[in-house]
Amino acid sequence: MNEQIQLIASSLDTFVENNADARKEQITGEPEFILYYISTITDSAFIDDQLKAPFFRYSGIQFEQHINSISQTIGKTDDLPAVLCKGSAVILYNNQVYTIEKALKYKTRNVDTPQVEASIVGPLEAFVESMAVNMNLIRKHYQSPTLRIVKFEIGTISRITGYMLYDSELADQAFVDRELAQIKNQNARNAQAVSKVQQYLPKKRPLLFPRSVVTERPDRVSEALSKGKSAYLIETTPFASLAPINFHDFMASMDDSYMLPVYSYFLIALRYFALFATVILPGAYVAFTAFNPEVFRVQLALSIAGSRAGLPYPAFLEVGFMMIMTELLVEASLRVPKTIGPAATTVGGLILGEAASQANLVSDIMIIVVAAVAIANFVIPINTMSLTVRVLKYVLLFLGTIAGFFGLTIGIVLLISYLFTMHDAKYSMVQSYTAPVKFNTQRSPKRSAGGRQT
Template identity: 75%
Template sequence: MNDQIQIISSALDSFIENNADARKEQISAESEFTLYYISTITDALFIDEQLIDPFFRYSKTQFEQYINSIGQPGNNPDQLLLKLCKGNAVLLYNDHIYTIEKTAKYENRSVNTPQVEASIIGPLEAFVENLSINLNLIRKHYHSPTLRIVKFEIGEKSHTTGYMLYDSELADQEFVNNELSHIQNLHIPIVQDVSRLQQYLSIKRPLLFPRSMVTERPDRVSTALSRGKIAYLIETTPFVSLSPINFHDFMSSVDDSYGLPIYSHFMIILRYLALSITILLPGAYVAFTAYNPEVFRVQLALSIAGSRAGLPYPAFLEVTFMLIMMELLVEASLRVPKTIGPTVTTVGGLILGQAASQANLVSDIMIIMVSAVAIANFVIPISTMSLTVRVLKYILLFMGTIAGFYGLTIGIILLISYLFTLHNSTYSMVQSFTGPIPFNTKKSSSGR
């Protein structure tokens, strides 16, 4: 046994001693067959049938040829320990070292229906935490030979495996190269989610609006690939990130491409209306009630004033109190057990609203307004944008509180201006991005 083999063997033995689920099997008395593996992430049946059993059945020459066909040579102790932690078996045989990747085995759940992006007409398949299954689902929906899959590893501690997918004829190759360069230059300890990966890939860290769209649907990913976008997959997460994206992507649903155009356009208009209601209504209520009641008709102004008669707090505190209570109800519905979640939030919301109204803490019109804001917020199809909108309404509420209608107008202008300054590499959030028409074979992209 040479010095390099002794160093590697000592490192592996030390690892075995410090990890209770690690195993060392020395089959031959002459120490010519020594196997290292982690029992909790390896396939014990494969090790018995494909490694140990052939050792006794084959001759030395045949077994060495067999190991060369299924294993990869290696002599770096750090790399061997890393592969051992990923489920590979490390075999020391006749002063040679091999890593066997086929021994890795992780528990996975089966393909299920989408939990976040529900669809009425579309396919009922969603991604899982296994990369092979996710690639299988994408290949099932996207049969183009121009699809390219690039493997990368990220995380100095987690060493997470990921894939970048794009269509070589439709994607912007310069954008692809920039993204790959950013990934290779990232120095972060651990990454376990694609949305977190996209935050690091952005030139500037996102403040309000997300720079990528996260989806769990293979059909949305295939549609994005056909439009020249890039998809990111990493292990341990059932979501895929898409880039570059624009603001309209967050307002589109997978059902838009399955229904009639008139129905799709109507639903898109409805979503933008819901977006406006969610962002503007709280701030507009305070601005018009406290500062500019003359914009209402006389009957409506008197109705609002009558409903607020006897309330001890100004409109700003009334709106803030109800919005915060609604946020708490939404979060409670996500955290409590599923069997009692709908009952607790529904009953809690009804009792809270009725009790607050009878105690003259909030007006009846305020309860209607907050309910409309909550319902409109759930109309937005992408959860990351829905969370962003939940924050934006407080910004406009603050602007409407300090300066009334003028403050609300200034807040809207500032938000739109900020949206125009957001870029993902060379593409803006308000810029439509599509690949070239199919008849064009040049590897280019058009951003109009």
């Protein structure tokens, strides 16, 4: 064993001493055979059948040929502890270093139905925490030889493996090259979610709206690839990130492409109405009841005034109290055990609304408004946009509180203007981005009434 191999063995011995699940197996002979691996993330059957048994079964030349056929080259020997942490086995044999990635074996769950993006008529498959399974699902849904998969690593401490997918014929190559260059320059410490791939890229970060669509559905990824978009996946998360995006991507469900157009357009219009309602209603209630009641018909204005008779607080405190309690109920439904979650939040919501109304803390119409806002918020199909809308309604509520209908109008105008300022290179949130389509620009010759060309 030469001096360099001795230094490598010493470094790996130190790693084994400091980690209880790391293993070192040494077989002294000519030449010497030393095997290092982490037992908790490697396949013990592969270690026995493909690494240890061939050492005794084959001759020296045959064993070296076998190891060369299943091993990978490494750039720096200083990275060997990191190689072990990724599930590879390291062999020191005949003054050579071999790394075997095939020894990796992560525990993962089976493919399940989507938990976040439910589907009625679409495929009932969702990503899992295994990249091999996720790639299998994508390859099944997108069977094109032009699909390109680029491997990268993200994280300065924990080097998580990720992949960027795009169609070489449909995607904008300039955008792909710029994204890959920025991924290499990212400075994330420990990226455990695919959304961090986009968050840590050195771009202008949006203040309110998400910069990518996060999905758990392989059919949505396939649809995005067919439109020239890119998809990002990392090893530790069952979600994929899509870019570049536009605003309509957040309002589209995969069921839209499986239904008749008339049904799809109706549902899309319904979602935009729900988006408008959940953002506008709280601020509009305060603006119209406290500042501009003349907007309503006389009967409705009298009904609202009668329901608010005897309330001790102004309208904005009434709305703020109910909206905060609704947010608490939503968060509680996510945190409590699933066996009691629906019952606890339903009973809590009924008791809270009824008790607040009986105690003259809120009006009956306010309870209707808050319930409508909560229901409309859950209509939005993409969770990241749903969270954004939950924040935006407080912004418009504040503007409606301080300036009434005028402040609400200014807030809507500023919000739409902000959407037009959000852009990524030549792609913006309000731009309909699809794959480039080549049209035939040559005009066909006209035919006369007798059928002759002119």
